[in-house]
Amino acid sequence: MLRVIGTRLGVMVLIMLTVSVLLFVMNEGDPRLVARSVLGPYAQDEQLDAWVEQNGYDKPMAVRYLNWVGRIFAGDLGESIIYKQPVNNIFWKRLGNTGILAGITFAIMVVVSLALGVLAGMKEGSARDRFISFISIFTTSIPEYASAVILSGIFVFWLAWLPGTSAMSGGFNAVELVLPVAVLTLYGFGYVARMTRASMAEVMMSNYIRTAVLKGLPYWRVIMKHALRNALIAPFTVIMLQFNWLLSGVVVTEFAFGYKGFGALLLEAALRRDIFVIEACGIVAVFVAVGTQTIGDLVYTYLNPRIRFS
């Protein structure tokens, strides 16, 4: 097991290094472009040259890359071009905001999707199964930008029940989270519910479940004690993937509701070429993606002893 963990962590580090090289070359490969981003469109050539020299961008790229990696390990993410302050000052706050949004969404989505998936999979082909499957497919097929408009149209413009944006301008306000959480949950729960349903349906067809039922065990006990644990192994990987989606996939929702999170920060940085913010967001997004995947693999191995890594 230790060897498996070691291998997985090694692969994770390798992926991170590869991505960091790509991020660095794309963003800082051309020193004059970096200078242009920092000094703005009106900077003269002489000013660009002076900036490149003063900030060590005239050194070889390999040296600059190693310096950059060293700074990141030292906790220095650079200074934001848009915000005119260290990336650390804004980045972690934004990441925390997305953590709140993603955390609430995740909690609701997992509970709802597992419950509906199990309910649907218990009796494959029943009216309940078909209804839940229809709802799952229907909501998942509506992209976030469309459901954001539809929900806003109903609850903001028509019924006037909810605030239209979620900028939290007056401090944290749970009501402002209702619409973004609803949009994310609607889009995300169907996928997990469908996976859970398929897994549950397969388990329910297995011999040991049939034996348990024939032995006269109460139906709910069969479900809760025997079927559920095995049925949840397959959806687990999908659930772990949702972490990654919730971090990088919230861009559209945060944009639509003016939510000050990681996704909106990344989008704004990309639009305005705020390279140091892009790099920080990129590194963290990849870290979360690779990290959750590694954890998912390891836990999956633990949950399902039939899986062995050679």
Next chain:
Amino acid sequence: MKRKYLGSDKRYILKSEKDWAAETHEYLPELCDQLHTAEINRRDFLRQACLLGMAAPVAYGLAGALTGRPFLPQAAAATPKKGGALRVSMRVQEMTDPATFSWTEPANVSRFMVEYLTRTQADNTTVPYLAESWEASDDLKHWVFKLRKGITWSNGDEFTSEDVAHNVNRWLDQDTGSSNLGLFGAMVEEFDTGKKKDGNPVMGKRGIAGAVEVIDKHTIKFNLRNPSLAMPENFYNYPAAIVHRGFGKDYKNDLSANPIGTGPFSLADFAIGEKAILKKTRDWWAGDFYLDEIQYFDHGEDTNAHVAALVSKQVDMIFRLPNQSIETIKRVPHLELHPVTTAQTAVMRFRTSEKPFDNKKLRQAVAACMDHDEILKVAFRGAGVIAENHHVSPIHPEYAKLPPLKRDVEKAKALLKEAGYANGIALEIANGDTEGPWMTDACAVFKQQCEPAGITVNINKMPTNQYWEVWDKAPWGYTAWTHRALGTMVLGLAYRKGVPWNECAYDNPAFDMALDEAEATLDVNERRKKIAVCQKIIQDDAIIPQPFWRTVYKASSKRVKGHNTHPTLYHQFQNVWLDDA
């Protein structure tokens, strides 16, 4: 010339009135006569009279007397209530040096702290502000501004001529990087920097010797190289806010870190991309300012989010209303719509120094393909006025009507052939939708209009901020320009040789000369003749196919009273109050 008279009860001007006007400026009696005989309208009279140094209340009073239509300011028509916080949805951008602002938004936040020498009002008239009056020499080459006494900075210092001198000298310093360098071009000269590039001397720009002359503590004189008509109006250009004399000298040039100003508000909270909270912390030298607080909230890039915030009463006003939301606002009972006719536009400008757009015939061929009316109707729902490819708007006082432009595909084909592209040509236009998605729509319509002539237009759609990196470099680009009070202002900013915002790299001595003459002409009718020359030159050189002038919409809650939408979307809240305060 046959004169027609306005529907006024008063059919004559008293000699005493004329003499009195002449004391302010020798041209004023003539101006009175022109208003009286309807050669100019009331708005032009007010603009000109204020511009020549007549106090605004006096000018309004005189206009009322001459036309028989007394003027009643809107705010005076109701009883304002004091207090309350006005909440506005607007991007909150970095706010370091007002002289280098490239956007209206940071100027809107800062204008309640740092103020301007003059103020151009929503009706396009320019009135005294930090300056209480001004006088121009007859040749318009010397301008004396008298500053108000008794104004103090928020740090306790007295506001004096030294403050103004410090600001203007900073603007005229090339290293500051202010667009005011082009705006105040009459005080600027070129010089050899001593450096060489590609074997050619690198020329720089600097203020002429003696351009800024402090007469006394409250009087300052500007000595110009050329006559300039628009000095008072230029002083209200958004990067022309007057900062403290220590700004950028005794302390860092960062207004958000050092918010020292003459205005009544101070910066209580400021976070780029989130909010800017301004609180009234002292009495305003100009009188009542009804609001206690002005709060700006940033709801991101998506303008639909701004509208949603307004509809759900999270804010009272939005900076700008996207066209597609006009019908939505009309249906919401607690909101009202504020359309304003403006000289805001966007020009499909060619960079004349870049191939193939250095070829005049090619430019003319492209311009000949344009059906302005169709682009206006399809891309902007007809909410505007068609333009004529010369960047002077019908609402500019000196606008001269030229023969209408008509789309002529056969002429375009012939010009294309003369240009050396008989088999057609593929061109790329850069567009960043900097003012909204209608810009892409306008490009798409024009693309179709060009096709029959053998011109294939490829639209290079890029993110807004990416466009602002190439707006003055792309060989062909679609650039939005904001409203300015006078036609001469925008022509001087954008098309005079060597000015920073000359995105066309336009270099036409005949145009520069014609513009110099127009800027030196006070009489609006005479100036119209001279600006017509400028308009014709730009039109003939085909440097800016320009589809239309935009009507701009703003929306606010009905609880907001006393607000006039400014054509430049500048926030002027001195008469604004809240009904439920």
